Amino acid sequence: MEARLYLxxxxxxxxxxxxxxxxxxxxxxxxxxxxxAATLVVMAIFLPWDIAFTHQGIWGFTPKYLIPWDFxxxxxxxxxxxxxxxxxxxxxxxxxxxxxxxxxxxxxxxxLTIAAAIGCIxxxxxxxxxxxxxWTFLLLGGGLGVAGIWRPYWLSAFYRxxxxxxxxxxxxxxxxxxxxxDEPIVWYAASENLGIRIGTIPLEDGFYSxxxxxxxxxxxxxxxxPKSST
Numbered sequence: 627m628e629a630r631l632y633l634x635x636x637x638x639x640x641x642x643x644x645x646x647x648x649x650x651x652x653x654x655x656x657x658x659x660x661x662x663a664a665t666l667v668v669m670a671i672f673l674p675w676d677i678a679f680t681h682q683g684i685w686g687f688t689p690k691y692l693i694p695w696d697f698x699x700x701x702x703x704x705x706x707x708x709x710x711x712x713x714x715x716x717x718x719x720x721x722x723x724x725x726x727x728x729x730x731x732x733x734x735x736x737x738l739t740i741a742a743a744i745g746c747i748x749x750x751x752x753x754x755x756x757x758x759x760x761w762t763f764l765l766l767g768g769g770l771g772v773a774g775i776w777r778p779y780w781l782s783a784f785y786r787x788x789x790x791x792x793x794x795x796x797x798x799x800x801x802x803x804x805x806x807x808d809e810p811i812v813w814y815a816a817s818e819n820l821g822i823r824i825g826t827i828p829l830e831d832g833f834y835s836x837x838x839x840x841x842x843x844x845x846x847x848x849x850x851x852p853k854s855s856t
Contacts (some may be wrong), residue, residue: 627645628690628691629690629691629692629693630693631691631801631811632687632691632692632701632703632704632802632811633692633693633702633703633706634799635703635787635798635801635802636703636706636707636710637710639710639711639794640709640710640713640714642717643713643714646717646721647717651722651724652720652724654717654720656756657720657846660845660846660848661713661716661846663845663846664712664716664787664836664841664842664843664845664846665708665709665712665713665842666767667842667845668708668712668838668841668842669709669844670740671841672708672838673705673708676700676704676708677698677700678783679758680697680699681699681755682701682757683815684757684758684814684815684818685758685812685813685814685815685818686812686813687701687704687811687812687813688809688810688811688812688813691807691809691811692811698796708838711835711838712838712839712842714794715787715788715791715835715838715839716787716839716842716843718787718790718791718842719783719784719787719843722783722786722787722790723783727832728780728782728783728786728787729779729852730779730782730852731777731778731779731780731781731782731783732782735782736774736777736781737774739770739773739774739781739830740770740771740774741774742767742770742774743767743768743770743771743774744771745767745770745834746763746764746766746767746770747764747767747768747771747827749763749767750762750767751764753820755818755819756818756819757818758814758818758819758828758830758832759818759819759820762830762833762834762837763830763833765767765837766833766834766836766837766840769770769837769840769841769844770840772819773840773844778844778847779852780843780847784839784840784843785811787839787843788836788839790834791835791839792832795832795835796824796825796827799827799831799835800825800827803825803826803828803831804826805825805826810826814828
């Protein structure tokens with residue numbers, strides 16, 4: 627079981643939304659064309675990033691928790707991560723919208739988003755010597771800047787979904803980064819991040835997750851209108 631731990635986590639993450647994907651009120655599965663497009667975009671951005679950082683030793687993986695299959699130096703489980711995690715996080719967005727619909731974002735939220743974008747980019751510029759910190763905050767800052775200027779109606783709903791997603795995030799990422807284990811499944815080079823951890827989780831992971839969710843949500847919501855499911 628130890629050698630399949632990361633794979634088991636991927637399966638659990640995927641099965642959660644799958645058990646409700648055909649539920650008549652949610653019909654999450656009906657979004658499959660948009661979900662597929664969003665997944666492909668996420669993988670196009672994050673897989674090269676992951677491969678490069680793994681090859682550079684900015685982060686890596688403990689072999690005893692992995693099955694012996696890889697893709698360009700990445701464990702198969704890490705590739706599956708970019709399939710199942712955005713799928714599960716966006717499911718939270720859809721469920722919250724079903725029960726507590728939010729069809730607008732106020733002007734102050736857009737202004738705060740632009741301020742956050744500026745703050746993220748400034749933090750990146752200040753930490754160019756920490757590769758994980760630099761790229762995470764630079765890309766997130768760019769994404770938030772675009773969102774603040776573009777002003778999508780769903781931005782407040784996105785922030786709400788992200789906040790709720792932090793609950794499973796801390797549980798799953800805690801395990802990945804070594805909580806309850808002798809060694810972490812995913813390890814990080816201390817010299818490439820700020821060194822600030824929430825439990826065992828590097829601070830950057832939470833913002834990396836936000837950027838991934840922002841990209842995924844943007845693609846799924848592209849040209850959609852409030853109350854539209856297509």
